[in-house]
Each structure stands twice: as C-alpha cells, then as structure tokens.
Amino acid sequence: MKTKITRKEIPFDMLRVRPHHLWNSQWLLLTVGDFKARKFNAMTVGWGSLGTMWGRPFAQTVVRPTRYTYQFLKQCNTFTLCAFPSEYRQALQLLGTRSGRDGDKIAQAGLTPIASTQVAAPGFAEADLIIECRQLYWDDLEPSHFLDSTINRNYPQQDYHRVFFGEILAIWGTDTYRADS
C-alpha cells in the first residue's frame, strides 16, 4: 500500500530544504514535456541548485546532451523537480539508469504522473515535494573555464552538461518542507 501524500502550496520564502542533501543524497526527479499531450520524460538528477536569480526564485539543473530528457528540454519550456519519500529510492534509481527512449520507465518505476498547477510538465502523486518551473536561460558548460582540473574527471566522453535555469512558479510540499511547521 502506498502512503497517501498530502501536499500544500509553499511560498518560496517558506521553503525549508537542506540543499546539498536534497540534490546529492536524496536526489530529485526532473520531468519535462506536456502532461495533457501525454508527451513527457523523466530522469533522476543529483546535481543542481535552488536559489535566487534576477530577483526571482530559481532552480538550476544540469543535463548531459546524451539524455533523452535533453531533447524535451530543447522543445518544452517548463519542467518540474520532484522529491520522494525514501520508499521510492528504487524508483529513482531505475529512472536514473534506464532511458525513456527504451520504454515506459515511469510506469515501470510505479509512479503516477499528475497535472501541475502552473506548468505543462507533470508532477507525481507519490512526490512529497513538487517544484514547478518555467525555463529562463540555458548555457553549455565550457571546459576551458574549469578552474579545478579534477572536474574534467566527470567528463571522459566530453559530454559537458547543459545548464538550465528555471523560474520557480509554484512549490507543493508536505509540512516537513515548510519553514514554519
């Protein structure tokens, strides 16, 4: 039996996360595409950030050009970032090791896409945090700008990430993500 998740809207100023832990250890699911058109894809992401840019709340995610999701990011201007309770660790592992090119990995992972409130990209019924974003900017990492040569170890195939900035339009989460709870 899946635990029923109750999410409420959280103003960005009230969001409480441990950013490095959230990205690096808990992981997030990046979902891009159009829920209504049933054309979307999702992949696990472990690198990125949450913060402020141009006076707006923003999320930044980095995606290698080899990912199927990258094609969706080039065509669709919204995305969501979702966090899940620990029981979905295996689902995130699966979504981070299989490609949507090879079948319906979202169904295989046992996740249920749901409509977002502000963006075309879906969230998930099982998520305890859903961050809805609209793309604002992208850029490709430039290896000649790496100031620590050990960063190159992440790129044996020279498949440098593209950075996507999203303006956060809405956040839905359980009370644990609210600073005043």
Ligand SMILES: Cc1cc2nc3c(=O)[nH]c(=O)nc-3n(C[C@H](O)[C@H](O)[C@H](O)COP(=O)(O)O)c2cc1C
């Ligand atoms: C824990 C974890 C974190 C990951 N973080 C990233 C990331 O930040 N950027 C990226 O491009 N790939 C990342 N990946 C790899 C993609 O999730 C993986 O290649 C996925 O299968 C791509 O799916 P797609 O081809 O359907 O887009 C990560 C994988 C795992 C397991």
